Amino acid sequence: MLELRPNCELCDRDLPPNAIDARICSYECTYCAACADDVLKNVCPTCGGGLSPRPIRPEKAYRHPEISLGLLFHPAGRTRKHSRWDREAIAAMTARLASVPPEER
Template sequence: MLELRPNCELCDVDLPPDALNVRICSYECTYCAACADDVLHNVCPTCGGGLAPRPIRPRQAWRHPHISLGLGFHPASQTRKHTRWSRDEIAAMTARLKDVPPQDR
């Protein structure tokens, strides 16, 4: 199950669970759309993979009481994370991979 991390790991902007401007990689590294597009150029600085829109977890359990789903049962993470990579390391990874389609990386 996705953590739904609460912030951009690069600029630290808040990204609530229902935010539409969130991008994640397959390892759940989380970035705002502005950082994903303008700084990272669709390259995760950790794994080198692409960044896709994060799904929205429904607020309520639409199938309740039979199945316990939704943010009420599975809340978003409150643990803020930050990239471990320096801006120079990010720029080097991005420059190397930004012109390679994610499926070919």
């Protein structure tokens, strides 16, 4: 199940489960849209993959009560994470990969 991390791993901005500006890579690294676009240039500093909008998990189960879906049953994570890479390492990765489309990396 997708981990909904509570913050941007670069600037530490809060990203609640319903944040429309949360971006993730395929390993669930999480960034705000401003960092993803302006700093990272759509390059995950950890894996080099692209960053996509994070899906919104519904607050409640809309199907049947016996199907335990939604934030009530699967809450967002509370552990704040931070990128292990410093700005210099991030800039180097971004410079190397920003001009290569994610599907070609």
